[in-house]
Amino acid sequence: MRITSLEPARCRPVPDAGFGALLTERGNLPLESVDVTAGISGLIAGVEVTQGFRNPFDVTLEATYVFPLPDRAAVTGFRMEADDRVIEGVLKERAEARADYDRALREGRRAAIAEEDRPDVFTIRVGNILPGERVSVRLTMSQPLPYEDGAATFRFPLVVAPRYIPGSPIDGPPAGDGTAPDTDAVPDASRISPPVLLPGFPGPVRLSLSATVDAAGLELRELASSLHVVEEEGHTVRLRPGERLDRDFVLRLSFDASTALQLDGRGTFALTVLPPPLQAARTPRDLVLLLDRSGSMGGWKMVCARRAAARIVDTLTPQDRFAVLTFDSVVEQAFEGLVEASDRNRYRAVEHLARVDARGGTELLEPLRQATALLGGAESGRERVVVLVTDGQVGNEDQILEQAGGALSAMRVHTVGIDRAVNAGFLGRLAGLGAGRCELVESEDRLDAAMDAIHRRIGAPLVTDLSLKDLDVEPGTVTHLGSIFPGVPLRAYGRHREGSSVTVRGTAAGAPWEERVPGVTVDNPAIRAVWARAHLRELEDRYAMGEHDLEPRIVRTSLEYGVLCRFTAYVAVDTRQVAGEGPEHRVIQPVEPPSGWELPSAAPAATFGAGMTLAAAPMAAPRMRMPSAGLSQADLDQGFAGGGGAESGPAFGGPGRGLPAAGGPVPGGPVPGGPVPGGPVPGGPVYGGAPMPAPSAPAGSWRKSGGRPTHRLESVRPQLAAELDRLNALPAPDLLYLADLGTRLAALAAFLGGNEDLEGLAHELEGAERPGADARALHDRAVEVLTALTGGASPSPAPGPGNASPGPAPQDGRRRGPFWKRG
Missing domain, CATH: 3.40.50.410 (von Willebrand factor, type A domain)
Known part of the structure; x- marks a missing residue:
């Protein structure tokens, strides 16, 4: 193993800043603030979330932030503000929105995109932020509040917790910039696994959150926050300054709800039916x-x-x-x-x-x-x-x-x-x-x-087999009726053509039961948005369960009602050019460790996987080349050929950009807390990441005299194709990246027991660090050789991680489709 020390001047300790804190000449992470403002009226909340970004670097920046939203929230608006300019987002089919965003970045224009990766996990990317510039993005949404036992609950999540990632890593460019490799069970794992800050750092993001309750017509008995200390002023509660984004905000509002049918005048209804005073039949x-x-x-x-x-x-x-x-x-x-x-x-x-x-x-x-x-x-x-x-x-x-x-x-x-x-x-x-x-x-x-x-x-529900009568509902639009349980009212949304009242029918204690509810017309556009989101959720669940022909219907519904879903995205593009050809630096924002989790203080424990990155400091990595770890033959046999870190994607920079994270994986070497060189690679799935597998050795592998293993070129073709994809994805030839690529190719050549083309290219790329090196010539040479080694067909250039176009074919011959069509 070759270990090269970092230059002390590059990473100086900050006095009294806590374990692992670092200071770089590039400053702190880009996310400065998160502001949540909620207005609660009855059983629906309107929420605006504003995220403030600042570019602390002296080059243009693309910032990525993976964050949660309430799972039933309907996102209906998106806006970007920068340099006194306000750009309203447009909801489009997801591939089209991503193409618009990538094109804007290549043309030097500011752009932002908001995408849903899970019903409660979203990603925002903001590109071409100028040095020192501040940009804010705003999401507008409506969410229904669950009501049980005389209290409604406003729950707003503030952190994406690490998730268990099962399955085997798959080939091709990663879908995102996270720490986990995509797997056959979770094809977009790299999009839902942001790096995690080590516990104990000063809060890197300013959080403000307020909720105002419209008490009109309600006898509000109590407001209670279960996880935060809040300040109350009338019917408004606010978080105290200094809170961290490490746990959900939960506010309970005690009041008496009533049975009601609300009609929005545009064909959408919201129905609430309180549980009847019945005793449930006890069934074995x-x-x-x-x-x-x-x-x-x-x-x-x-x-x-x-x-x-x-x-x-x-x-x-x-x-x-x-x-x-x-x-x-x-x-x-x-x-x-x-x-x-x-x-x-x-x-x-x-x-x-x-x-x-x-x-x-x-x-x-x-x-x-x-x-x-x-x-x-x-x-x-x-x-x-x-x-x-x-x-x-x-x-x-x-x-x-x-x-x-x-x-x-x-x-x-x-x-x-x-x-x-x-x-x-x-x-x-x-x-x-x-x-x-x-x-x-x-x-x-x-x-x-x-x-x-x-x-x-x-126990058994009070009323089952529910149905609606007298209201002329549009077929297939009523949300799941379910059953009525003690203390839990029925909540349903749907579309209707005619009618001003509804009769709810069901079975209670083995006998027929019904209740008539008169309708009231209200001017509340949130009813329409909340219905659309609930309807889309049901369609998406059916898609996940195998009904893939629903995709056009889901897209059509999302665009018609202006509500974000997994197949659409909001994109905001500035018309003015402010930079050259794309951002020069990319950063993924690390998130707080969830409150109450027993995360390790140094290296991740086995339960969270070898690949989960705990960021060692709240800062972005400078754009500098990190020394690649030398690899022994045992390391190569254990799966480090090509670099687990490079394949998984650096924690703070996008994959293949030569932007290693502080505390994150080093291209060409194992991930922190991961398997030691020469040691066994933990098998199976992990939280937030997994080691990359060794290139598969097909039948016919053999050993030369002296015990040095050799393998066929086919066994590393997927890695070479991935390297070619990343090379084509670079916005401009990068000498530091090319030098790192040379070390990875040398490792692959050693794994093969020697390969003249790979060894020759690796030797040429060593010259990238010499004075006067021609970046364009070396870049073109690398593309030429890798194209030949991967079969002569150059893969389509990808604008960045998560490209909508398929990557290299996996080893079973299938091609990866867009990651959002998983399932």
């Missing part, structure tokens, strides 16, 4: 309890999860049957199959739960399969129930819906989310499939109240 149940014991559930979350699971077991009676499954990377059962819920068996289950601790990864698909298999042969007359206790931090949501969604829709599914930055969107989708409930527990203080609610919801 077959219940499977799934408890997540993965590494992300450590600390207070594991304590809460065990208590929650034990309380659920206590709801059972001897006429019920149940099973308890705990899971991480493996699934363990408390006992074989479904057993009678006798006192003895319930005691055994609670004993088993008491011994459970956090470990491993969140392999959620297999326990769901086992649960549906256990309940698949249930006797008639028994209610089939699945209860999942988890934080939901997985990246393969679509894969889970596709492979388990059909079976889950035939039984009742309740989810209990435990986290201060919970994956509420996914847990809500799972519960919605099975006409169940999703309960969120954000702190130990909330556990008892939440468990009281869960105790009542686990």
